[in-house]
Amino acid sequence: MGRLVDGDGVMTRRATIKDVAIAAGVSRSTASRALTGRGYVATDVRERVLAAAEDLRYVPDATARYLKQQVSLSIGVLVSDLRNSFYARLAAGVGQAARDHGYSLVLAEDGGSAQAQVEAAETFVATRVAGVVVTPVSADVTTYLSRHRVPVVEVDRQFAAGACDAVVVDNHRGSREVIEDLIGLGHRRIALFIDETTWTTGRERHAGYQAALAAAGIPLDPDLVVSSGWDVDAARSAAAALLRPDGRPTAVFAANNVLAEGVWRAANDLGLRIPDDLSLVSFDDAPWMSLVTPGLTAVGQDEAALGEAAVLRLLERIAAPEADPVTVTISTQIVHRASTRAI
């Protein structure tokens, strides 16, 4: 038990609860009760302990507490790529809600790899996070975490529907509505530009697109459903092919912000004017869409609300581990700008 602070105010050793107890002239148990507020402590003793803690700049060692309590006060967040504004804003939303409830954030990115997701999940298990919020890329993460009894909430898309809580948006409806708008403007040749249709997001956005066309009696043209890789460059070249003069659609619906960026760049590359030569709408309202001219009409998702709902769901799951899984649906909001025009 040496000195705790050197001449410059730098601590040579961290104060432990034992130091606080000694300084306050009580036992460790009493100091613990005073600091945590659980159990009986006389008022004057509590104050003496708190003063001693303050004085020694005592910061409780969370690792010791977590070890004893078998759970930490942090939430694991696993997203694909923080450079994508959707994930960044989602993470910000989760972080805000987590902080509001006294949790800190352990953040990991997977770059879209299922393998990386499981590795991140292993870290979560090891650090005993209280729960995990994940945008899954396969069922593996959820399976892994569930096996280890770690509460999970899937956000944005679902791979373990029915077996795991989830927070999603109404993809089908958002998609259908934005296509209905295009149809209302007289469009008949509407392309869907999409990266995959196996995840719930892609599948439902695809289905919403089909439903809108079907309801209007417009036959589906398979050539107008174009798939692309997941990054901007792939989207840009796939879009360039889609926009070649022969058989060009009059409108394009990009199923997410990355694809929209690809279409936008390809249209610029080809000298196509939006909306004069082409109407363009997007699922997911990225920040750039309100900065370009014309602004893009998009199906906006409230990422902060998604993140907050995910944390709330997680906390309820933690409180009631055996309750039935719940899927929360957040509504979308179509943001009308100037990238569409009547035909």
Place this chain on the structure above:
Amino acid sequence: MGRLVDGDGVMTRRATIKDVAIAAGVSRSTASRALTGRGYVATDVRERVLAAAEDLRYVPDATARYLKQQVSLSIGVLVSDLRNSFYARLAAGVGQAARDHGYSLVLAEDGGSAQAQVEAAETFVATRVAGVVVTPVSADVTTYLSRHRVPVVEVDRQFAAGACDAVVVDNHRGSREVIEDLIGLGHRRIALFIDETTWTTGRERHAGYQAALAAAGIPLDPDLVVSSGWDVDAARSAAAALLRPDGRPTAVFAANNVLAEGVWRAANDLGLRIPDDLSLVSFDDAPWMSLVTPGLTAVGQDEAALGEAAVLRLLERIAAPEADPVTVTISTQIVHRASTRAI
């Protein structure tokens, strides 16, 4: 010691190293040596232990390890706002480098508040992070963390220059060069739009601006240095005032991406054409700047490189706690687009 796994493969209790040791028929010490790779273990014994661990789905409890070792394998990251692409990309860069070195990320946002920074720092101390990467908003965080002997690296701006490691860009030079370009195009009335000049970033960008003008023999016009609040709306209205017809500058240099967005929106609001009516350049090349027409000329910062350098610096600091502080400077790259024009 009950069963570890129930009928569905869900673990009823987590396997501990003791379970692994018993399953492999060795002591906890030997199991620990086999699993960590530190100390002597016979080859066949090691394999038996690893097999047992695999079999029991053993995941070492990091909280126990951290408690014993008095330090965790995670790095704290503290930024202002993930919704700002600069911070998101910086965090992504830090995360990538951290992962590459076996560290996980504890992420916190402060919304620009010094108070929130200290609170986040307290969490970092409590969880015994190995070190912290921070974009400081005052000297408080660094002071607090240093007192508690937590290694810190300041990124983007410095508040504890000389007392703390830092990774920054050459703000003065980036700023000067982009202004020189404007001067080369014939501009004389160049406004600087800036939020603050007390942080190193603002101060140096301001100084670079002044240096370029001085070198060209252009007198400083204090009316052309306009300050604004830190959010887009504040920037937008301040920019609107700056761009009123009487005495309007021919070019504006926005000192960061948020300010650039404010100017961009204000120019649109006022019907000003860029670059015909106004040249605009920015410090910090945000993603939207390559999507708008005309594209914005900007001083680009490599956020991934900043993040990686910060992690490397942190790891060296951890390895040599008493070494002299080092400031690493990352170079900037002017990205020329079409938002400027000769006058």
Place this chain on the structure above:
DNA sequence: GGCTCACGTGGGATCGATCCCATGCGGCCC
């Protein structure tokens, strides 16, 4: 007076992994 009960405090076990130290064994060298 003896009983219960609320309040208040301290001792000691506990969480799970690490690591120091003691011990044992076999080979090798002088």
Place this chain on the structure above:
DNA sequence: GGGCCGCATGGGATCGATCCCACGTGAGCC
């Protein structure tokens, strides 16, 4: 043959906070 050293293993203390339990005191009640 004795001593030394490398290899290999296990026992037990340790990290810091929590929390169960035992114990003590004094008030209130029959």
